[in-house]
Amino acid sequence: MSVTCCPAAMRPLLAFLTLSAACLAAGIAAPGQAHQIESALKYLDGDLELSTRFSNGEPASGAVVRLLNPDGTPGVELGRTDADGQVRLDLQAIEDGRYDLQVDGGPGHRDYLDIPVQQGRVRLDEVVQAPLTLMLVGLLVSVRRRCD
Numbered sequence: 001m002s003v004t005c006c007p008a009a010m011r012p013l014l015a016f017l018t019l020s021a022a023c024l025a026a027g028i029a030a031p032g033q034a035h036q037i038e039s040a041l042k043y044l045d046g047d048l049e050l051s052t053r054f055s056n057g058e059p060a061s062g063a064v065v066r067l068l069n070p071d072g073t074p075g076v077e078l079g080r081t082d083a084d085g086q087v088r089l090d091l092q093a094i095e096d097g098r099y100d101l102q103v104d105g106g107p108g109h110r111d112y113l114d115i116p117v118q119q120g121r122v123r124l125d126e127v128v129q130a131p132l133t134l135m136l137v138g139l140l141v142s143v144r145r146r147c148d
């Protein structure tokens with residue numbers, strides 16, 4: 001659906017989106033908002049282990065770890081973190097390729113890792129953590145307008 005508008009009508013919305021994106025990118029949080037979540041992958045005794053913690057150092061227990069579908073919707077759930085914020089992952093059934101791994105500790109508690117999988121193993125030296133600013137740019141780019 002297209003919306004026809006004039007540039008003046010879009011200025012308040014664009015100003016709000018720009019300010020919101022700048023605040024989020026700068027790490028400014030309103031009272032009551034969640035801490036950031038950070039995750040790391042390592043191989044331990046041949047198993048892939050994900051460890052995730054909040055920015056204050058507390059483990060993110062009970063976080064859902066899943067692969068995302070190409071359209072960004074939730075895909076295969078791989079497990080949940082334990083009380084120490086850790087989970088062992090089995091990717092043997094996953095085809096070779098690059099995947100978006102989401103660690104979901106609830107609203108405001110998400111981390112995203114771009115993981116390359118080859119023969120059921122993650123190439124750890126090529127894992128990329130998706131920066132918040134990149135996700136915000138995607139959000140802003142998806143807001144479209146058409147002015148006549």
